[in-house]
Amino acid sequence: MTTPLNFFGPGARAHHVGLAVQSIAALVPDAAITHDETQQVKVAFVDIAGQCIELIEPASDTSPVTDSLAKGQKLVHVAIEVPQIEAAITAARAHGFHRLARPVPATAFDERPIAWLFSRQYGLFELIEAAK
Amino acid sequence: MTTPLNFFGPGARAHHVGLAVQSIAALVPDAAITHDETQQVKVAFVDIAGQCIELIEPASDTSPVTDSLAKGQKLVHVAIEVPQIEAAITAARAHGFHRLARPVPATAFDERPIAWLFSRQYGLFELIEAAK
Numbered sequence: 001m002t003t004p005l006n007f008f009g010p011g012a013r014a015h016h017v018g019l020a021v022q023s024i025a026a027l028v029p030d031a032a033i034t035h036d037e038t039q040q041v042k043v044a045f046v047d048i049a050g051q052c053i054e055l056i057e058p059a060s061d062t063s064p065v066t067d068s069l070a071k072g073q074k075l076v077h078v079a080i081e082v083p084q085i086e087a088a089i090t091a092a093r094a095h096g097f098h099r100l101a102r103p104v105p106a107t108a109f110d111e112r113p114i115a116w117l118f119s120r121q122y123g124l125f126e127l128i129e130a131a132k
Numbered sequence: 133m134t135t136p137l138n139f140f141g142p143g144a145r146a147h148h149v150g151l152a153v154q155s156i157a158a159l160v161p162d163a164a165i166t167h168d169e170t171q172q173v174k175v176a177f178v179d180i181a182g183q184c185i186e187l188i189e190p191a192s193d194t195s196p197v198t199d200s201l202a203k204g205q206k207l208v209h210v211a212i213e214v215p216q217i218e219a220a221i222t223a224a225r226a227h228g229f230h231r232l233a234r235p236v237p238a239t240a241f242d243e244r245p246i247a248w249l250f251s252r253q254y255g256l257f258e259l260i261e262a263a264k
Contacts, residue, residue, distance in 0.1 A: 001164040002177040002184060014183030017149055017210065019255065027253055032133040045134040049212045051146030052134060074255030075207035078149065080181045121159055123151065123206030 008127065009091035011083040015128055016045065016052040018077040020065040024057045035059060036107040043108050054079065054108075077116075079126040085113050088127050092117050097125065140259065141223035143215040147260055148177065148184040150209040152197040156189045167191060168239040175240050186211065186240075209248075211258040217245050220259050224249050229257065 006012075024031050024044045031044035040063040044055050056076065058066045068076050082088035085103050093099070096119050103113035109128050117125045138144075156163050156176045163176035172195040176187050188208065190198045200208050214220035217235050225231070228251050235245035241260050249257045 002179050003160050003163050004179045005160070006181075008181055012181035014181045017183075017207070021253060028135050028137070031135050047134050047136045048210070049138075049140055049144035049146045051149075051210060051212075053210075071203065071205075073203075073205050075149070075210070078180070078183060078185075078207070080183075121153060 005095075007092050007095045007097065007122075007125075008080050008082050008088040011130075012080050012088060015079040015081040016054045017075060018054045018056050018079065018126070019074050020068045020076050021055050021057055021074075022069060024055045027055065031055070033057075034108045038104055038107070039064070041065060077124040077126050079128055081128045081130050083130050085115055085127050085129040089115060089117065092119075092125070092127075095119070096121060103127075103129070137227075139224050139227045139229065139254075139257075140212050140214050140220045143262075144212050144220060147211040147213040148186045149207060150186045150188050150211065150258070151206050152200045152208050153187050153189055153206075154201060156187045159187065163187070165189075166240045170236055170239070171196070173197060209256040209258050211260055213260045213262050215262050217247055217259050217261040221247055221249065224251075224257070224259075227251070228253060235259075235261070 033044045035042050040060045042057040042059050056065050097117040100116040103115040105111040106114040113129045115127045165176045167174050172192045174189040174191050188197050229249040232248040235247040237243040238246040245261045247259045
């Protein structure tokens with residue numbers, strides 16, 4: 001039995017899981033790499049048996065994944081695409097999620113807004129606003 | 133662009149992502165909890181916007197997720213269902229995965245065999261043999 005947990009409101013759908021790596025190009029030479037200067041990461045998307053995984057490479061020493069890599073932590077977040085990011089943040093707050101920063105446009109998603117949410121129970125989630 | 137990475141051979145399909153928690157019952161009171169004595173964990177499955185997530189609670193002080201929780205590491209593995217576990221292990225070895233232990237029956241999957249694979253690049257993966 002799988003219990004549905006509706007944290008992010010109607011229309012939310014799983015997008016990817018983030019996985020920290022030292023070098024995307026060393027692993028996937030033909031990957032399409034996007035450099036997101038705001039997030040200080042380089043990213044590329046891979047599909048492993050139907051699971052969409054965002055490979056995340058630090059683009060600076062203060063990148064948020066630098067620490068993860070140092071600790072050997074590979075999986076760093078779950079990303080959910082939502083119709084309206086502010087409505088999803090409001091829904092998530094009722095389930096114990098805190099917004100870590102205001103939504104900002106993301107290079108990897110055609111400048112659509114993303115936001116970071118954290119729950120002590122469920123960890124780090126990324127919200128991505130769906131294309132209109 | 134999403135690059136397909138075929139690590140586990142034909143017929144492999146994503147099953148879930150594992151997430152360590154202190155107490156499943158405290159988070160999801162109506163969850164169907166399975167106690168896997170071999171793995172020293174209690175588990176339950178939830179669906180977050182279409183992403184299947186296995187909540188994993190330590191069932192002993194030496195549980196493999198005890199350390200993860202102590203370090204604040206929530207996401208611990210990606211699980212893939214495969215038609216034949218030995219064939220999938222062979223396929224994965226060619227992509228740098230090491231088998232951590234021989235396949236064992238898993239309570240959470242009707243005693244179907246599971247195996248743990250580790251890659252320094254991609255981290256920890258679980259293989260689950262599909263039902264015949």
